[in-house]
Amino acid sequence: MKRMMVTGGAGFIGSNFVHYWMEQYPNDVVLVVDALTYAGNMANLDPVQQHPNFMFVQADICDTPQMEQLLREHQLDTIVHLAAESHVDRSITGPDAFLETNIMGTHSLLKAARQVWITEGQCPAQHRFHHVSTDEVYGTLAPEDPAFTEETAYAPNSPYAASKAASDHLVRAYHHTYGLQVSTSNCSNNYGPYHFPEKLIPLIITNILADKSLPVYGDGKQVRDWLYVTDHARGIEKVLQQGRVGENYNIGGHNEWHNIDIVNYICQMIDKAFATDKALQERYPEAISAIAGQSARLITYVKDRPGHDRRYAIDARKSSEELGYQPLESFQSGIEKTLNWYLDNPQWWRAVMDGSYREWIAKQYA
Ligand code: NAD
Ligand code: DAU
Numbered sequence: 564m565k566r567m568m569v570t571g572g573a574g575f576i577g578s579n580f581v582h583y584w585m586e587q588y589p590n591d592v593v594l595v596v597d598a599l600t601y602a603g604n605m606a607n608l609d610p611v612q613q614h615p616n617f618m619f620v621q622a623d624i625c626d627t628p629q630m631e632q633l634l635r636e637h638q639l640d641t642i643v644h645l646a647a648e649s650h651v652d653r654s655i656t657g658p659d660a661f662l663e664t665n666i667m668g669t670h671s672l673l674k675a676a677r678q679v680w681i682t683e684g685q686c687p688a689q690h691r692f693h694h695v696s697t698d699e700v701y702g703t704l705a706p707e708d709p710a711f712t713e714e715t716a717y718a719p720n721s722p723y724a725a726s727k728a729a730s731d732h733l734v735r736a737y738h739h740t741y742g743l744q745v746s747t748s749n750c751s752n753n754y755g756p757y758h759f760p761e762k763l764i765p766l767i768i769t770n771i772l773a774d775k776s777l778p779v780y781g782d783g784k785q786v787r788d789w790l791y792v793t794d795h796a797r798g799i800e801k802v803l804q805q806g807r808v809g810e811n812y813n814i815g816g817h818n819e820w821h822n823i824d825i826v827n828y829i830c831q832m833i834d835k836a837f838a839t840d841k842a843l844q845e846r847y848p849e850a851i852s853a854i855a856g857q858s859a860r861l862i863t864y865v866k867d868r869p870g871h872d873r874r875y876a877i878d879a880r881k882s883s884e885e886l887g888y889q890p891l892e893s894f895q896s897g898i899e900k901t902l903n904w905y906l907d908n909p910q911w912w913r914a915v916m917d918g919s920y921r922e923w924i925a926k927q928y929a
Contacts, residue, residue, distance in 0.1 A: 565803075566592040566639045570624050570672065571646030573597035575758045576695070576792055578607035580643065583796040585611045594618045594637055596630070597646065606911060607757045624668040630675035640686045643799060644672055645695045647727070650761055654723035655869055665726035666733070669694070673737045681741060693803055694734040694747040698788070698815070699724035701749075703872035706786075710876035713749075713811045720870050731811070738809045746806045748799055751815040751877045755792030755897065756904040760912055763822065764789075764898075767829045768905045769912045771858045774851045777830075781867030783823030786874035790816035791897030794890040801886040812886065815877025818894050823862075830858035832902055843906065 565588070571577040572595030581593055593611075597603045599621055611617045618637070622629050624646050633639065646668060648654065648661045673692065680690040701711040702718030717732075719725040737743040758765040767777050798814035806812055820828075834856045837843050844854050852858050882888040892900075905912060 564588075564590050565641045566637060567641040567643060568594050568596055568633065568637075568639045569643045569645065570596045571603070571644070573599060573603035573605060573607050573619075574645065574649070575602070575607075575755075576753055576795060577645040578604075578757050579755060579792040580645065580796040580799060581608065581617075582610050583793055584800070585614050585617060587800070589614070589616065592616045592618070592637065592639075594620065594633065594639065596620050596622050596624065596633065598623045600648075602649065602759050604757070604915070625663065625671045627671045627675050630672055631679050634675060634679040635683075635685065638685070640680075640690050641803070642672065642676060642692045643695065643803070644669065644693065648723065650759075651699075651721045651723045652761070652868060654721050654726070658722035658726075661722050661726040665723075666729045669730035670733050673733060673743065677737060677741050677743055681743065688744075690744050691803060691808075692734065692737075692743055692745045693799065694731065694745060695799065696731050696747050696749045697724065697727050698749050698751045698813070698875045698877050699872065700728040700731060701875075704874040704876055706874065708874070710788075710815075710878035711749075711813060712878045713813055713881055720872055735809075744808045746802050746808060747811045748802050749811060749813050749877075750795050750798065751788035751790050751875060753792045753795050754789055755901050756908075757911075758792070758901075760916055763787075764825065764829070764901065765905065765912070767826050768833070768902060769916060771830065771833050771853055771861060772847050772850050772905070772909070773916075774849050774853075775861070776863040777826055777861045778863055778865045779823055779826055780865060781871060783821065783826070783864065785822050785871060786819050786876070787822065787825075788815050788876050789818045789820060789825070789894060790814065790890060791892035791900070794892055794897075797891070798882060798888050801882065801888045805886045807885075812882045813877045813879050814882055814888070815879045816890050816894070817879070819874075819876050820894075826862060827859060829898070829902070830862070832898065833858050836902070836906070846906075846909075
């Protein structure tokens with residue numbers, strides 16, 4: 564039985580991970596620590612709020628004494644560390660917050676774990692600090708390059724990727740220097756429910772439903788490797804259970820898509836959904852292009868992201884051979900679940916998009 568701290572558990576991947584974990588391991592204790600930045604949302608944790616072994620603390624991971632106190636007070640033995648500033652575009656316009664949370668925040672958490680687990684001896688051997696990282700630390704690939712392996716040299720290109728690379732190195736250093744029992748997973752692009760609509764897939768879905776333009780950066784020929792978020796949660800589970808301490812594991816979807824093809828695919832799916840389910844027209848009367856079966860007319864090519872990485876692709880052989888990890892969702896099944904979730908939860912994304920979600924949450928939890 565684990566007693567787990569999940570940092571960033573009110574964000575996209577963190578909340579999906581917590582839903583998955585509490586369903587699989589209802590006897591485990593899960594304490595979510597989240598600062599509730601713009602990306603954190605208590606509503607994401609609705610499915611587990613009533614669970615007797617679930618706890619939430621609003622806190623900043625940079626607050627080392629508070630992190631130590633939480634580890635002691637709740638006798639925690641596992642950290643799954645997801646808290647981060649995660650959006651590349653924001654790291655280009657405002658890198659400081661990325662360095663603060665992703666580098667200093669990770670270091671703060673490592674210090675707290677070392678202090679309580681090793682120095683104070685709360686669980687000197689049986690502990691785990693699992694760090695959730697990204698494929699972006701490896702930089703960019705040309706079209707014919709082999710996919711990233713765990714041996715690929717780090718070459719981060721955005722302030723976000725550089726901050727995640729720095730945090731990966733700190734995690735590694737705390738293992739080698741202090742014997743902290745760490746593991747790291749480097750995952751490709753996730754998609755699924757509760758994905759903040761500043762990221763490509765939820766932005767495209769919600770913009771079509773609001774009949775807004777669909778911004779495609781540059782020529783739209785960049786490639787990303789998409790993984791359904793619950794498959795990422797399952798990958799983290801495998802690393803926690805079977806992964807070797809001190810190792811990195813790549814997690815990916817074997818699912819490379821050009822951005823423009825993803826955008827067109829979503830347009831077609833939504834056009835089809837509106838054509839076959841007439842009730843959608845009443846629920847979304849503002850989705851004029853989708854109702855006309857012409858969502859693709861909203862596509863607008865815009866100025867490229869500075870330093871935009873051309874292609875990411877994950878070679879996940881180590882995870883599959885060593886841990887027996889395989890994604891369960893096909894892209895078709897995953898994107899259908901995702902679209903249906905957004906169609907069924909307009910109150911969530913409307914509140915997030917118009918900035919009123921904080922008031923909405925305050926009312927929900929008053
Ligand atoms: P997200 O932005 O949706 O969520 C991040 C969460 O961290 C939010 O709830 C936020 O409130 C919280 N947070 C931010 N700063 C904090 C701080 N100082 N203290 C405590 N909490 C803080 O991000 P996400 O997409 O769910 O990503 C989660 C993790 O997974 C990140 O570490 C990211 O680098 C990594 N990752 C993401 C993807 C992806 O496709 N989204 C892929 C690979 C790896
Ligand atoms: O690869 C893993 C990474 O995936 C994670 O580490 C990051 O936290 C996560 O945000 C994601 O980064 P990307 O930059 O790949 O995701 P994003 O959804 O922002 O963009 C996906 C692609 O779509 C990218 O090539 C940029 C492009 N794009 C994005 C937006 C928001 C557009 O063309 N138009 C857009 O409006």
